[in-house]
Amino acid sequence: MFISDVNHQRIKTNGIYIHIAEKGTGPLVLxxxxxxxxxxxxxxxxxxxxxxxxxxxxxxxxxxxxSDSPLNPNSYTxxxxxxxxxxxxxxxxxxxxxxxGSDWGANIGWHxxxxxxDRVKGFVALGVPYFPRSPTDKTVExxxxxxxxxxxxxxxxEPGRAxxxxxxxxxxxxxKKFLLITRxxxxxxxxxxxxxxxxxxxxxxxxxxxxxxxxxxxxxxQESGFTGAFNYYRAMDxxxxxxxxxxxxxxxxxxxxxxxxxxxxxxNGTKDFVEGDIFKSLVPNLExxxxxxxxxxxxxxxxxxxxxxxxxxxKLSLD
Numbered sequence: 001m002f003i004s005d006v007n008h009q010r011i012k013t014n015g016i017y018i019h020i021a022e023k024g025t026g027p028l029v030l031x032x033x034x035x036x037x038x039x040x041x042x043x044x045x046x047x048x049x050x051x052x053x054x055x056x057x058x059x060x061x062x063x064x065x066x067s068d069s070p071l072n073p074n075s076y077t078x079x080x081x082x083x084x085x086x087x088x089x090x091x092x093x094x095x096x097x098x099x100x101g102s103d104w105g106a107n108i109g110w111h112x113x114x115x116x117x118d119r120v121k122g123f124v125a126l127g128v129p130y131f132p133r134s135p136t137d138k139t140v141e142x143x144x145x146x147x148x149x150x151x152x153x154x155x156x157x158e159p160g161r162a163x164x165x166x167x168x169x170x171x172x173x174x175x176k177k178f179l180l181i182t183r184x185x186x187x188x189x190x191x192x193x194x195x196x197x198x199x200x201x202x203x204x205x206x207x208x209x210x211x212x213x214x215x216x217x218x219x220x221x222q223e224s225g226f227t228g229a230f231n232y233y234r235a236m237d238x239x240x241x242x243x244x245x246x247x248x249x250x251x252x253x254x255x256x257x258x259x260x261x262x263x264x265x266x267x268n269g270t271k272d273f274v275e276g277d278i279f280k281s282l283v284p285n286l287e288x289x290x291x292x293x294x295x296x297x298x299x300x301x302x303x304x305x306x307x308x309x310x311x312x313x314x315k316l317s318l319d
Contacts, residue, residue: 034103
């Protein structure tokens with residue numbers, strides 16, 4: 001898909017340079033990608049939101065694409081990433097923005113809303129709900145206890161391990177293995193196998209993405225490597241430590257949660273959680289929308305997701 005009139009710039013924020021793609025004028029909508037994506041994941045929404053009177057801004061998060069990639073994994077905490085985003089809002093002179101996040105971008109959006117609700121007019125989370133912090137157990141060990149050593153979260157911890165495993169494949173194949181994922185159960189490789197080896201490579205592309213679009217992602221990761229992206233996982237336990245002051249805190253920002261009914265793990269826990277009382281108690285101002293789709297639903301069902309985003313932020317604009 002060709003996007004015309006997208007402006008690119010690198011902005012100094014929080015001590016590093018963040019690359020952003022932007023289109024349109026009007027109220028600011030910040031679009032936060034996940035793993036393994038870049039700003040281009042929001043190509044459809046950049047077009048759609050700009051056509052409907054919004055200033056759509058999609059950064060490459062730190063460690064990704066054309067943004068700076070600090071070497072230390074401890075520089076990838078939620079506090080660092082949220083700090084980068086506050087700097088972007090300040091750069092654009094905006095006291096508040098609408099925020100949309102998918103996958104890791106959703107997790108970051110939740111914590112931007114938690115740390116600085118004064119800066120978020122409304123939040124749309126795709127795929128990843130806001131889970132309560134365990135007061136006793138660190139995140140990685142909790143995931144390992146439930147799913148074993150074969151999860152990507154566990155395998156991405158050791159510096160160099162996932163880098164070596166991914167290097168056995170060309171970058172386009174890695175993109176296909178992740179972005180085209182159709183498995184609905186939480187994914188864990190069998191004992192002794194790397195997750196990248198376990199994930200199948202689809203032989204036929206779905207109708208919602210082209211080879212040329214996948215190459216855009218692949219080419220950018222060929223330039224940057226994956227270490228910056230892996231560092232988000234390597235900072236997960238440090239996040240757990242740093243989030244202790246917010247134990248039990250609620251998300252007060254108006255929020256819409258969107259998930260695909262075939263997303264990884266949705267039918268094995270996520271569905272019950274997002275439709276249950278705990279999630280609604282943690283996020284009192286919540287709307288839940290379930291669509292027919294998989295994990296990268298903003299790309300797969302771009303029109304539906306764009307319309308859901310617009311209807312939500314339009315309603316808030318009237319408040």
